[in-house]
Amino acid sequence: MNRNNKEKSRPAYHQAYEVIRDRILNGDIPGGTKIVEEKLATDLGYSRTPIRESLRQLGYEGLIVNKKVVQPTEKDLRNLFQVRILLEGFSAQSAATYLPEEDLTTLSECINIGREGTINEIMEANERFHEIIVQASGNSIMIDTIDRMKSIIYLFRKTVVLHNRPRLNDEHEEIYEAIKARDGQAAELLMKNHLQADLDFCLHILSSSSHK
Numbered sequence: 238m239n240r241n242n243k244e245k246s247r248p249a250y251h252q253a254y255e256v257i258r259d260r261i262l263n264g265d266i267p268g269g270t271k272i273v274e275e276k277l278a279t280d281l282g283y284s285r286t287p288i289r290e291s292l293r294q295l296g297y298e299g300l301i302v303n304k305k306v307v308q309p310t311e312k313d314l315r316n317l318f319q320v321r322i323l324l325e326g327f328s329a330q331s332a333a334t335y336l337p338e339e340d341l342t343t344l345s346e347c348i349n350i351g352r353e354g355t356i357n358e359i360m361e362a363n364e365r366f367h368e369i370i371v372q373a374s375g376n377s378i379m380i381d382t383i384d385r386m387k388s389i390i391y392l393f394r395k396t397v398v399l400h401n402r403p404r405l406n407d408e409h410e411e412i413y414e415a416i417k418a419r420d421g422q423a424a425e426l427l428m429k430n431h432l433q434a435d436l437d438f439c440l441h442i443l444s445s446s447s448h449k
Contacts, residue, residue, distance in 0.1 A: 268308035
């Protein structure tokens with residue numbers, strides 16, 4: 238089966254969901270935009286049923302709230318990172334105990350891409366780095382919680398990468414070295430500090446843009 242046939246065989250709502258999600262994440266549909274089902278259906282060439290199902294999923298992920306594209310506030314940002322700091326800190330500790338050697342190699346590759354890749358490659362490598370560590374927790378509820386926040390996390394990850402947050406890759410390397418050394422306590426603390434630095438940086442960018 239070629240790729241086009243595969244695309245056609247996927248449910249219409251899933252195709253519509255991916256198109257709308259990507260347009261929101263890329264900024265083509267800016268934060269604060271009012272979502273009108275009929276207009277989206279016409280613009281994208283889908284019937285209203287798959288559009289409605291797509292919007293329900295995007296609402297579940299937090300990208301659409303009250304029929305508007307989300308514009309995360311400072312409080313939203315703090316709440317999101319509080320959850321991430323708790324869950325990913327625990328995951329880093331677990332990774333130090335349970336992460337297999339092949340995943341350690343992948344973490345190292347992610348760090349190298351983070352230093353030398355294109356913006357898209359860096360975004361993907363950053364996501365993969367955190368994803369591998371979260372999976373190491375072995376806790377399906379924690380993994381699902383982070384997965385549900387993935388789209389909102391992407392928005393903030395983009396801020397961190399595009400604005401070149403200082404020491405981002407150095408911190409990834411420190412976390413990797415602690416996991417490799419099987420030092421769970423250090424890995425947890427380094428991950429928590431890393432995410433706190435992400436939060437502080439995003440808050441700074443948010444504050445700077447609101448004063449322009």
